Amino acid sequence: MSSIPIEYFLILSAFMFVVGITGVLIRRNAIVVFMCIELMLNSANLTLVTFSSYLGNPIGQIFVFFVMTVAAAEAAVGLAIIIAVFRNKLTVNIDEINIFKW
Amino acid sequence: MINYIYLTVLLPLIGFVINGLFGSKIKNEKVIGIIGSSTVGIAFLVTLFAFFETLNLPVENRSNTVELFTWLNVAGLNIKFAYLVDQLSLTMSLIVTGVGFLIHVYSIGYMHGDKGFWRFFAYLNLFIFAMMNLVLGDNFVVLFLGWEGVGLCSYLLIGFWYDRKFEKGTVPQAAKKAFVVNRIGDFGFLLGMFLIYYTFDSLNFNEVFHKAASFPVSEATFGLIAIFLFIGATGKSAQIPLFVWLPDAMAGPTPVSALIHAATMVTAGVYMVSRAAIIFASAPTVMMIVAVIGLLTALMAATIGLVQNDIKKVLAYSTVSQLGYMFLAAGVGAFSASIFHVMTHAFFKALLFLGAGSVIHGMHEEQNIQRYGGLKKYMPKTYVTFFIATLAIAGIPGLSGFFSKDEILWYSYANGGFLFWFIGVITAMMTAFYMFRLLSLTFYGKERFDHHHVHPHESPSVMTVPLMILAFFSVVGGYIGIPEVFSGEHGNLFHNWLEPVYAPAIARLNSFGSHSNLEEILLMIISVALALTSIYFAIKIYTQKPEIAEKISTRFKRLYTILLNKYYVDEIYEAAVVQPIQKGSEKILWKFTDNMIIDGAVNGIAKIVDASSGLIRKIQNGIAQFYAIIMLLGIALVLLWIILSI
Numbered sequence: 001m002s003s004i005p006i007e008y009f010l011i012l013s014a015f016m017f018v019v020g021i022t023g024v025l026i027r028r029n030a031i032v033v034f035m036c037i038e039l040m041l042n043s044a045n046l047t048l049v050t051f052s053s054y055l056g057n058p059i060g061q062i063f064v065f066f067v068m069t070v071a072a073a074e075a076a077v078g079l080a081i082i083i084a085v086f087r088n089k090l091t092v093n094i095d096e097i098n099i100f101k102w
Numbered sequence: 103m104i105n106y107i108y109l110t111v112l113l114p115l116i117g118f119v120i121n122g123l124f125g126s127k128i129k130n131e132k133v134i135g136i137i138g139s140s141t142v143g144i145a146f147l148v149t150l151f152a153f154f155e156t157l158n159l160p161v162e163n164r165s166n167t168v169e170l171f172t173w174l175n176v177a178g179l180n181i182k183f184a185y186l187v188d189q190l191s192l193t194m195s196l197i198v199t200g201v202g203f204l205i206h207v208y209s210i211g212y213m214h215g216d217k218g219f220w221r222f223f224a225y226l227n228l229f230i231f232a233m234m235n236l237v238l239g240d241n242f243v244v245l246f247l248g249w250e251g252v253g254l255c256s257y258l259l260i261g262f263w264y265d266r267k268f269e270k271g272t273v274p275q276a277a278k279k280a281f282v283v284n285r286i287g288d289f290g291f292l293l294g295m296f297l298i299y300y301t302f303d304s305l306n307f308n309e310v311f312h313k314a315a316s317f318p319v320s321e322a323t324f325g326l327i328a329i330f331l332f333i334g335a336t337g338k339s340a341q342i343p344l345f346v347w348l349p350d351a352m353a354g355p356t357p358v359s360a361l362i363h364a365a366t367m368v369t370a371g372v373y374m375v376s377r378a379a380i381i382f383a384s385a386p387t388v389m390m391i392v393a394v395i396g397l398l399t400a401l402m403a404a405t406i407g408l409v410q411n412d413i414k415k416v417l418a419y420s421t422v423s424q425l426g427y428m429f430l431a432a433g434v435g436a437f438s439a440s441i442f443h444v445m446t447h448a449f450f451k452a453l454l455f456l457g458a459g460s461v462i463h464g465m466h467e468e469q470n471i472q473r474y475g476g477l478k479k480y481m482p483k484t485y486v487t488f489f490i491a492t493l494a495i496a497g498i499p500g501l502s503g504f505f506s507k508d509e510i511l512w513y514s515y516a517n518g519g520f521l522f523w524f525i526g527v528i529t530a531m532m533t534a535f536y537m538f539r540l541l542s543l544t545f546y547g548k549e550r551f552d553h554h555h556v557h558p559h560e561s562p563s564v565m566t567v568p569l570m571i572l573a574f575f576s577v578v579g580g581y582i583g584i585p586e587v588f589s590g591e592h593g594n595l596f597h598n599w600l601e602p603v604y605a606p607a608i609a610r611l612n613s614f615g616s617h618s619n620l621e622e623i624l625l626m627i628i629s630v631a632l633a634l635t636s637i638y639f640a641i642k643i644y645t646q647k648p649e650i651a652e653k654i655s656t657r658f659k660r661l662y663t664i665l666l667n668k669y670y671v672d673e674i675y676e677a678a679v680v681q682p683i684q685k686g687s688e689k690i691l692w693k694f695t696d697n698m699i700i701d702g703a704v705n706g707i708a709k710i711v712d713a714s715s716g717l718i719r720k721i722q723n724g725i726a727q728f729y730a731i732i733m734l735l736g737i738a739l740v741l742l743w744i745i746l747s748i
Contacts, residue, residue, distance in 0.1 A: 021734065025727055033727075094726055101724030 009050040016043035030082050030092040037078075041071050103151035104166050104187050110145040110199060111185075111234045117141035117227035125220025135210035138223030142206050142230050146199035153192050161602055164189055167240050167308070174243070179299075186240035186307055190603045193441060194237035194373055197448045201365045202230050204568040208456050209357040211565035212463060222262060222355065229255035233366055237373060242295045242305040245374065249338065250288065252367045257281040259362060260354040268353040276353035283347040287337015291374075294330030298381075301327065307377065314380045315606040321385060328381050328388035331374065332395075339371030339425050341399045346672055348422055352414040356459030359414060364421050364455050365448035372428040372444055376437040379607035383435065389611075393433025393518060397525050400426030402669065404532040408539070409655075409665045412469050413458045416540050420495070421451055423533060427510050430526065435611045436513035438600040442583045443510055446502035449579050450494040453572035457488035460561040460569065461544060468556065471540060476549040480558035483566040485545050487573040492541045494576040496534035497633050502580030508626050509585055509594075515625060516617050527629045534633040538640035546645040587619050 016039055023036030045064045052060025086092050117138055121128075128134055156164050165188035174181040185191075206226060213222050232251025239245040261277030268276050299305055301323055302313045314324070335341065340348035351363045362368070375382060375392065382389055403422035410416045424447050431440035462469055464481055478485045494503035507530060515523035551558070560566070583596035601608075643650045655662040664670070 025731055025734070097726075098724030101722050 006050060006054050009046065013043045013046040013050065016040075016046065028093050028095055030085070030094050030097075033094065034075075034078055034082065038071065038075070041067060103148055103155050105168055106148060107152050107168050107185050107187050107238065108170055109148045110195060111231055111238065113141040113145045113148075114227040114230035114234065118224050118231060121220050121227060122224035125224055128220065131210070131214065131219050134220045134223050135206075138227055139203060139206040139210065141227060142199055142203045145230070145234070146196070146203050149192065149195045149199050152187060153196060156187065156189070156192060164602065165308075179305075181241060181243045181305065183244060184240040185238040185244075187238070188603060189600050190373075190377060190441065191238050193445065193600070194369075195234060197445055198230065198233050198237060198366050201448050201452050201572070202226075202233075202361060204571055205357050205361040205365075205452060205456065208360075208459070208565050208568040209355075211562045212357050212459055213355065218262060222259075225255055225258050225262070226357075226361070229259070229362060229367070233370075236370055240307055242298065242307070242310075245377075246291070246295065249291065249334075249370060249374075252362070252370060253281065253284045253288070253338070256284070256351065256362050256367055259358040260351045262354050262358065266353075268350075273353045276350040280347040280351050283344050284337045287334045287344055290330045290332075290337070291334025294327050294334060297323070297327045297330060311378075311380045311606065314384060315610070319384070321387075324381055325385040325388050328378075328385040329391070331378055331381070332388060332392055335371030335375050335429075336395065337371075338374075339368050339429070340422050341371070341395050341426065341429060342402065345399060345403070345422050346675060349415055349418045349668070352412070352418050356414065356455055356462060359418070360452045360455030360459065363418065364451040368421065368425055369428070369444045369448070372425065372432060372440055375429070375432045376441055376604070379432075379437045379604050380610065382432070383607035383610045389433050389435065391433075393430050393514070393522065396426045396429025396431075396433055397514075397522060397529075398426070399423070400430060400529045401525055401532075404529045404536065406665055406668050407536040408532060409662060410536075411472050413461065413471050413474075413540065413544065414455075414469055416471070416536060417451070417454055417458055420454075420533065420537065423529060424451065424495070427507065427526070427529075430514055430518075430522070431510040434514050434517040434522065435608070436510065436517070437604045437607065438594075438597045439506065439509040439513055441600060442596050443506040446494070446506040446576070446579050446583075449572055450491040450501075450503055450576040453487060453491040453569060453576055454495065456565070456569055456572065457484050457491065460484040460565055461488075463561050463565070464558045465551065466556055468551065471543040473551050474544045475547045475551065476545070477558055478545040481545075481560045483560060484569065487566075487569040488545070489541065490573045491576050492537045496537055496637060497530055497629065499630055500577075502576050502578070504630075505580035505583050505585065508629065509583065511629055512585070512622050512625060523625065527632060530629055531632045531636045535636040535640045538637045539644050542641050542644035546641070547648070585622070587622050 020036045020038075020040030020043060023039065024033050027033050027036065045067055048060040048064050048067070052058060052064075082092055085097060089097060091097075117140075120137055121134055125134055156166070165186070167184050167186055169182055169184040171183050172180065173183040206223070209222065209226065213219050216222065229252060232248045232255055234248070236245055236248025236252060239248060257277050257280060260280050261274045264272075264274050264277075266273045295305065298310055301319060302310045302317070304310055304313070313319075337344045348363060348368065352359055354363075382392065400423045403419045403426060407416050407419035407423060410419060424443070428440040428443050428447070431437070431443060461474070461477065461481065461484060464477075464484070465474065468474070490501070494501040497504045497507045511523055511526045511530070514526050583594055586593050586597075589595075667673070
């Protein structure tokens with residue numbers, strides 16, 4: 001484990017984060033956007049675990065458990081919202097869900 | 103009992119609360135009337151006990167303060183809620199609760215069947231509460247509390263029959279007029295209070311008057327304070343130039359006119375002036391103004407009273423005129439004489455108003471004396487009591503009005519000069535004349551009412567008994583103030599009783615001119631002779647030869663019209679004050695300031711915000727991802743800034 005340099009983990013994490021952000025910003029399907037958000041969360045988790053392991057401090061890993069718990073709850077709520085939106089508008093294309101404006 | 107003097111204030115307040123809150127639920131008029139009257143009756147008894155207790159004290163201990171609680175304590179201003187029980191306040195309290203009680207009882211009969219019966223008694227009790235604060239207060243602030251309170255009650259009671267018409271307008275208009283005119287006076291009173299605090303650093307009577315008597319304060323300051331206080335008094339006590347509200351106050355029920363607009367509230371100004379005697383005595387110029395205003399008011403109101411045809415209007419102008427006498431007395435330094443006249447006037451004028459109420463009651467709300475006549479045989483009790491009161495106000499020797507009025511005339515001669523006395527006597531003559539004109543037109547002569555529609559009848563005893571009691575006091579009330587000329591070594595009892603209150607003021611006034619007893623008796627005989635002559639002519643003209651009155655009025659048509667229209671004072675005020683204010687408010691304040699400047703500023707700001715936000719609100723396009731990009735850019739910028747700043 002210690003043979004792999006820390007940069008590898010961090011680069012992977014950053015890459016995942018950028019993929020997530022890009023997805024959130026450019027994809028039109030709400031489900032995909034949602035999955036990208038999960039990706040961002042997990043990249044953050046990866047960073048936390050990495051530092052935790054390298055610094056020998058378990059707090060980072062405990063933090064990850066919290067993030068995962070919150071992510072699970074958020075997933076449930078988020079999916080419920082998407083289903084509710086779909087029932088109303090018969091679409092999950094977020095370009096068409098834009099009634100909150102001037 | 104002195105320490106329980108607060109009961110005289112508390113009980114009427116309790117009566118007000120009970121009748122005010124639950125009166126509409128208590129359907130029984132008797133219960134409401136008994137609650138309303140008994141609270142005032144008990145207050146009278148308490149005052150009476152306190153009076154006798156004070157009477158038994160040695161003279162130097164007769165001024166007592168009853169402290170209840172600290173009312174205000176801010177930044178060095180310490181106002182105690184306290185009552186000053188001394189000779190002057192006890193005299194006033196006895197008048198207020200005593201006459202007030204009788205009028206409460208009378209009202210049970212007079213207001214019988216009125217839909218606002220409970221409301222009436224609630225207001226009356228509230229009035230007594232306020233009035234007692236006014237006369238008992240031991241500092242200017244408590245006095246002012248009562249001062250405003252009685253003004254409020256006056257407003258409420260003048261407007262009591264708020265759905266009725268009154269003369270050219272409505273009853274609420276009359277009430278509003280009284281309130282607004284009083285406010286003008288109150289403003290002066292407030293300024294006077296501010297100036298007192300500024301000068302003497304206190305508002306407590308004892309402190310202020312003590313400092314006024316011993317501190318070196320310029321006469322100009324005293325003059326300014328006195329003139330402000332006097333402006334307040336002219337408002338409350340209906341003197342020139344603020345007397346116009348009192349005749350209109352007759353829109354209220356007659357017991358209200360008797361209680362508030364004859365016996366008690368309108369004398370508040372006289373009370374205040376005589377309470378602050380030392381301040382007035384220190385400003386001779388203002389004393390002169392007070393005397394002259396009083397004299398002019400007395401004369402002017404009496405001349406108007408000569409030709410009025412509404413029974414209550416005659417009495418209203420008579421009240422204004424008698425109040426003028428009281429200020430004349432105060433102005434020439436005869437403070438105790440003015441309070442003496444307050445007392446006797448309370449008896450006979452309350453009696454006159456209540457008698458008038460009894461007549462109006464028996465004549466089915468008719469108030470025009472030209473449509474009365476010959477009522478003597480229908481209302482014997484009302485007639486006899488009314489007759490006694492008329493004799494008293496006319497100044498017939500042996501009745502209370504004679505003693506008080508002659509004392510005032512004597513002092514105005516001794517301290518003011520011949521002219522004061524002369525105008526005073528002329529006014530007294532007119533008073534005798536218009537009062538006997540009223541008496542003749544009402545009770546003597548031909549019956550001028552329509553027998554088919556009007557059946558005059560005597561009032562119930564709940565109304566006539568108070569009349570008789572008041573008649574009794576109208577006769578004997580004067581004997582406590584027999585002038586020194588007659589009473590010899592004992593001197594004037596009433597004067598001796600009040601003397602300690604005025605001692606500092608009297609000491610400061612220039613010494614009275616000395617005149618012989620013979621002179622005093624001679625003047626007395628002249629004024630009585632003149633009064634008797636005018637009584638003779640009044641009865642002669644108005645019972646036997648009404649055509650003479652007719653002839654005189656056509657002969658002096660212009661003068662008659664001027665008097666009938668009350669010197670056009672209302673019209674002049676309307677044109678000179680009311681209209682400019684209304685027009686000015688409309689044109690300048692409303693249409694220009696409010697509509698253009700204030701509304702323009704408010705609407706202008708709204709328009710600017712609306713226009714500028716129209717440009718930038720396009721950013722908010724509803725697409726969540728657009729917001730996310732903005733957010734990302736923001737975060738990136740913040741991160742960049744953090745990194746660069748390291």
